[in-house]
Amino acid sequence: NAGVTQTPKFQVLKTGQSMTLQCAQDMNHNSMYWYRQDPGMGLRLIYYSASEGTTDKGEVPNGYNVSRLNKREFSLRLESAAPSQTSVYFCASSLYSGGNSPLHFGNGTRLTVT
Amino acid sequence: KQEVTQIPAALSVPEGENLVLNCSFTDSAIYNLQWFRQDPGKGLTSLLLIQSSQREQTSGRLNASLDKSSGRSTLYIAASQPGDSATYLCAVNGGYGGATNKLIFGTGTLLAVQP
Numbered sequence: 277n278a279g280v281t282q283t284p285k286f287q288v289l290k291t292g293q294s295m296t297l298q299c300a301q302d303m304n305h306n307s308m309y310w311y312r313q314d315p316g317m318g319l320r321l322i323y324y325s326a327s328e329g330t331t332d333k334g335e336v337p338n339g340y341n342v343s344r345l346n347k348r349e350f351s352l353r354l355e356s357a358a359p360s361q362t363s364v365y366f367c368a369s370s371l372y373s374g375g376n377s378p379l380h381f382g383n384g385t386r387l388t389v390t
Numbered sequence: 391k392q393e394v395t396q397i398p399a400a401l402s403v404p405e406g407e408n409l410v411l412n413c414s415f416t417d418s419a420i421y422n423l424q425w426f427r428q429d430p431g432k433g434l435t436s437l438l439l440i441q442s443s444q445r446e447q448t449s450g451r452l453n454a455s456l457d458k459s460s461g462r463s464t465l466y467i468a469a470s471q472p473g474d475s476a477t478y479l480c481a482v483n484g485g486y487g488g489a490t491n492k493l494i495f496g497t498g499t500l501l502a503v504q505p
Contacts, residue, residue, distance in 0.1 A: 280433070307491060318394070318479070318495040319434075334492060366433055373491050376422055376441055381433035 278302050280382035282367050288388045289357045297352040297385050299367030305380070307373040308350035309334075310342060312363040313384070319366065325350055326373035357389045392417045394482055396496035403470055404504050411465040411499045413480035418458045421484035424493065425454050425465050428477045438465070442484075470503045477501070 283298045301308065310322040311334075321334030325344040339361060341353045350369075354361060365385045370377035393416045403409050413423070422441045426434040438447045438454040440463070446455040453466040463480055477500045481493035 309491070316497060318497040319481075319493075320495075321492050324492060335494075368434075370491050376439055377491060378424065378436040378439050379426075379434070379491065379493065380436070381426075383431075383433045 280367055280369055280380055282365075282382035282385050284385060285383070286386045288390065289354075290390055291358060293357050294353070294355050295357065295387075296354075297365055297367075297387075298349070299351065299382060300349045301367075301369040301380070302348065303369060303371075303380065304347070305369035305371050306347070307370045307377070308344065309368040309370075309379070310340075310350070310352045311366045311368065312336065313366060314363050322352065322365075324373070357387075359389045361387065362389045363387060392420075392482060392484075392494045394480060394494050394496040396478075396480060396499050398499060399497070400500040400502075402502040402504060405470060405472060407470050407503075408466065408468050409470055409501075411467070411478050411480075411501070413463040413465070413496055415461045415463075415482050415494075418461050419484060420458065420482045422482075423454075423456055423463050424481045424483065425452075425463075426479045426481065428479060428498070430476075434479065437478075467501075470501075472503045472505050475501055475503050 309324040311319040323342040328347045367382045368379040425437045440456040451468040477498040479498040481495040
């Protein structure tokens with residue numbers, strides 16, 4: 277009954293370092309998403325993948341890249357971390373990208389960039 | 391550009407009270423509206439999804455209504471319990487002009503139910 281699993285749970289980076297946030301879902305969902313949550317800003321969409329093999333930009337894609345490795349896994353990469361990327365990152369999945377499929381969220385990765 | 395606002399930002403009520411959380415959005419051309427619950431340090435849990443053609447949805451003690459023309463939704467919680475304490479977020483689907491699941495979120499209402 278894992279649902280959406282994110283690793284790591286916490287991470288501290290220095291400015292300029294790179295890292296990849298991992299996300300996997302076991303619900304056979306077609307669509308996956310990366311959001312960031314900042315105080316006073318709500319959740320904002322970074323990238324999404326409507327189906328395996330496709331990715332598209334969301335509202336705040338600058339400074340990030342994504343890979344839809346297979347149907348289960350969707351990773352988010354920070355090539356050169358900046359303090360502005362300090363945030364809580366959430367991965368989510370849904371059965372379909374369109375229609376009325378509720379989103380299922382992971383528990384988040386808390387990233388601090390110093 | 392679609393904007394979603396939730397008022398109040400925080401609410402404290404005694405156990406047993408019925409309460410209403412508010413959500414407003416600026417563009418009425420939405421595909422659906424979703425309500426989520428977020429516990430501290432956790433991800434979001436989907437509570438209710440109202441399609442644009444619907445007026446309300448109910449799940450247990452929760453009832454969500456949607457008035458597209460006025461750009462408003464409410465989440466009604468009946469007979470509140472301490473376990474209802476959490477942040478409640480609403481999100482609209484369709485802010486990018488299509489029936490995609492790219493949600494635009496409000497900043498949430500932090501609810502505390504006092505025993």
